[in-house]
Amino acid sequence: MAAFFVRRTVGAALVCVAVTFVVFLIFIVVPGGDPAQRIAGKNATQQNIVNIRHSWGFDQPFYVQYWRMLKKMFSGTLVSYTSQQNVIQQIKQGMPATFSLTIGAGIIWLLFGISVGVIAAVTAGRLSDRVITVLALIGISMPVFWLGIVARYYLAEGGLTSIFPDGEYVPFTQSPVQWFWHLLLPWLVLAVLFIGFYGRVLRGNILDTINEDYVRTAKAKGLSRRRILLKHVLRTSLIPIVTLFGLDFAAVLGGGAILTETVFDLHGVGQYAAQSINNFDLPPIMGVTLYGAFFIVVFSVLVDLFYAYLDPRIRPT
Amino acid sequence: MAQRVTESEFTLDTAAALAAAEPASAIRGRSPWYLAWRRLRRNYVAFAFLGLFVLILIACALAGVYARHVAHTGPNTNHILETVRVDGKPVPVISQGGYIDKKTGKPCTTGGSDCVLLSAIPIGPTWFSAGGRFVLGADQNGRDIAVRLLYGGRNSLIVGIGSSALCVFFAVVLALLAGYFRGWVDFVITRFFDLFYAFPVVLLGIALGSALAINGFHRFGINIQSGSLWIPTLVISYVLIPYVGRPLRGQVLSLREKEFVEAAIAQGASPLRIMFTDLLPNIASSVLVFFTLIIANNIVLEAGLSYLGAGVQPPTPSWGTLITDGQDLIVTRPWLALAPGIAIILTVLSLNVFGDGLRDALDPRAKVKVEH
Numbered sequence A: 001m002a003a004f005f006v007r008r009t010v011g012a013a014l015v016c017v018a019v020t021f022v023v024f025l026i027f028i029v030v031p032g033g034d035p036a037q038r039i040a041g042k043n044a045t046q047q048n049i050v051n052i053r054h055s056w057g058f059d060q061p062f063y064v065q066y067w068r069m070l071k072k073m074f075s076g077t078l079v080s081y082t083s084q085q086n087v088i089q090q091i092k093q094g095m096p097a098t099f100s101l102t103i104g105a106g107i108i109w110l111l112f113g114i115s116v117g118v119i120a121a122v123t124a125g126r127l128s129d130r131v132i133t134v135l136a137l138i139g140i141s142m143p144v145f146w147l148g149i150v151a152r153y154y155l156a157e158g159g160l161t162s163i164f165p166d167g168e169y170v171p172f173t174q175s176p177v178q179w180f181w182h183l184l185l186p187w188l189v190l191a192v193l194f195i196g197f198y199g200r201v202l203r204g205n206i207l208d209t210i211n212e213d214y215v216r217t218a219k220a221k222g223l224s225r226r227r228i229l230l231k232h233v234l235r236t237s238l239i240p241i242v243t244l245f246g247l248d249f250a251a252v253l254g255g256g257a258i259l260t261e262t263v264f265d266l267h268g269v270g271q272y273a274a275q276s277i278n279n280f281d282l283p284p285i286m287g288v289t290l291y292g293a294f295f296i297v298v299f300s301v302l303v304d305l306f307y308a309y310l311d312p313r314i315r316p317t
Numbered sequence B: 001m002a003q004r005v006t007e008s009e010f011t012l013d014t015a016a017a018l019a020a021a022e023p024a025s026a027i028r029g030r031s032p033w034y035l036a037w038r039r040l041r042r043n044y045v046a047f048a049f050l051g052l053f054v055l056i057l058i059a060c061a062l063a064g065v066y067a068r069h070v071a072h073t074g075p076n077t078n079h080i081l082e083t084v085r086v087d088g089k090p091v092p093v094i095s096q097g098g099y100i101d102k103k104t105g106k107p108c109t110t111g112g113s114d115c116v117l118l119s120a121i122p123i124g125p126t127w128f129s130a131g132g133r134f135v136l137g138a139d140q141n142g143r144d145i146a147v148r149l150l151y152g153g154r155n156s157l158i159v160g161i162g163s164s165a166l167c168v169f170f171a172v173v174l175a176l177l178a179g180y181f182r183g184w185v186d187f188v189i190t191r192f193f194d195l196f197y198a199f200p201v202v203l204l205g206i207a208l209g210s211a212l213a214i215n216g217f218h219r220f221g222i223n224i225q226s227g228s229l230w231i232p233t234l235v236i237s238y239v240l241i242p243y244v245g246r247p248l249r250g251q252v253l254s255l256r257e258k259e260f261v262e263a264a265i266a267q268g269a270s271p272l273r274i275m276f277t278d279l280l281p282n283i284a285s286s287v288l289v290f291f292t293l294i295i296a297n298n299i300v301l302e303a304g305l306s307y308l309g310a311g312v313q314p315p316t317p318s319w320g321t322l323i324t325d326g327q328d329l330i331v332t333r334p335w336l337a338l339a340p341g342i343a344i345i346l347t348v349l350s351l352n353v354f355g356d357g358l359r360d361a362l363d364p365r366a367k368v369k370v371e372h
Helices: A004-031 A035-040 A046-056 A064-073 A085-124 A129-140 A142-155 A178-211 A213-220 A227-255 A258-263 A268-279 A282-310 B012-021 B032-041 B044-061 B064-070 B145-181 B183-197 B203-214 B229-256 B259-266 B271-307 B319-327 B335-362
Strands: B081-088 B089-092 B094-101 B115-123 B217-219 B223-226
Touching: A004 A064, A004 A282, A004 B044, A004 B183, A046 A129, A064 A282, A064 B145, A085 A129, A085 A227, A085 A258, A085 A282, A129 A268, A129 B335, A142 A178, A142 A213, A142 A258, A142 B319, A142 B335, A178 A227, A178 A258, A178 B094, A227 A268, A227 A282, A227 B183, A227 B203, A258 B203, A258 B271, A268 A282, A268 B145, A268 B203, A282 B203, B032 B044, B032 B335, B044 B064, B044 B115, B044 B145, B044 B335, B064 B145, B145 B229, B145 B271, B145 B319, B145 B335, B183 B229, B203 B229, B203 B271, B203 B319, B229 B271, B271 B319, B271 B335, B319 B335
Parallel strands: none
Antiparallel strands: B081 B089, B094 B115, B217 B223
8 A cells, every 4th residue: 555655656746747848848849939029028129038038047958947947836936927927826816716616516517427327227218318318418519618608698697587697706705605606607517518428427337237247146135226226236337437537526626627717707727727828828837737737646546546445356556 | 941840850960951951142251340330220310310410511511612602702701891681671791889688689779787788780690581691690790600600610520520530540550559569668658648648638738729829830841830720630639649549558458468469470470460450450440439439529629729719710710719709799699609509519419429329339338438
């Protein structure tokens, strides 16, 4: 177990560093324009640009620049090229919105995904299964930002019905009711795709597991249908869902819900990343990438541990 | 007509006699592909959706014909100052704005709370009452939305199918290399896959897409202009390689242990020959299913990247850019954003349903799954 943790921690650290290096390379290799020119502004003289290039270190070899950026990131002094604001501070500001969005949507999509999958599998071939299958397919075929735009138009303030408030994040500490009310639409929109996807995967897994020998044995022992389903079938069928949920949850927590955050203007980490990319602002992109990779790596370790709990045959290696 | 035999009399000789009595055409070798085709043929739902996809393909392929002969305009032609005759009455393509009721889209008569101020309002759907012009209305620049929808579909499909083909090609090559050579080759390739798993797909996509969107790519002898469709195609194919490559690598690894590979090596076959004539046909069914489902995935991804400004660049139409354009006018002209979204849903849905049917037909117990 100790060896498992040591190896995974070292691996995780390496992946995080490698990911930032890849992002750095993308912006060095791909000629996106001179950062010095953007810092200097439109009316800068040639001398201004040369000075900025020197003082920010853009005239150094790329590995020196990369090393400096990492050092600044870990000491918390990394600042944006365009707005000169502290990157770590900005990410911290976006975290409450991103966390609220992820946790709420995660609960919705896990609960509904599992219920939808179980209902479809239990009633396989009947009307409810057909309806769920069709709805799940439509759900996974929709672009999430389009669904967000349409939902805002039909349901949110400024649209047709004005049932929900229109986007924007209200801090939980300021007003829990408004927090919930403002996030409800983003939660549902983000969850739709995952519900359809999880429902389909789980339905398939349950139908596979139901034909296993041990389920027949359980039936022969005279266990009730409900007990077989919950204790025997669902336990194995949920393993792939746990992997999916761990990785999806981590990706959204790490700023992966860029589209949802942008459509609803939540000012989360994902939206910060999108804005920085549009401004071609390398330091925030590096910061958000490292932040996102951290969650993905941590959650993949958690998923492996949870695996071992669900299926005692698997040992974390 | 075979004679009836009881079980006790049944020997190998009777079996041979029975077989000889059968018409010669009744016994024939059936390839797995033929068996899959037979299973697929019975899946009417999958076929109906394949038909829908082909219809969409044909419609988008005929975008130029529609533009020239029905709508009499091009995808990027502005008609800001023109008028068009709807049911014989002249209607300006772009009307002066004013206070508009957001529920009906008509000018406000009373100053209620549903009134919004707009600077310019394009013509709404004419539904063929203007002789084929502006069937779905116009956008802010007076461009015909129906024409742009078809041209945009063409671009979205080119990006979706092209990136899927490239992605599957590279994933197959990497999976074959990793699975065949194993050892350090496998180590390097799997680390590459792992690394890209640690990125959120959309984040990597917009980073690459917007980095390339400014000046294009002009290094290593490759010249891609900044507005080129190659940029979203390459970016999307690139970010999804690990998602296809990893499961395929697993399949190749297990096939590598099979006797027929050992036999091929014993016969002196070269690694290339083994990879492409022995291993590749055995993963071909998974590759085909991945190809279909990844097209669906990529069309959605293209739309998302275009929405964030990192995909297809305006004024080139694509379903993603059309939704983005239509977003601002959704209150008065909801069709501008609704139509491309519905087009995406229908296309992606048809590909998903057909892809599922294809998977069930090729391997009823297959485990090929596309992760989003």
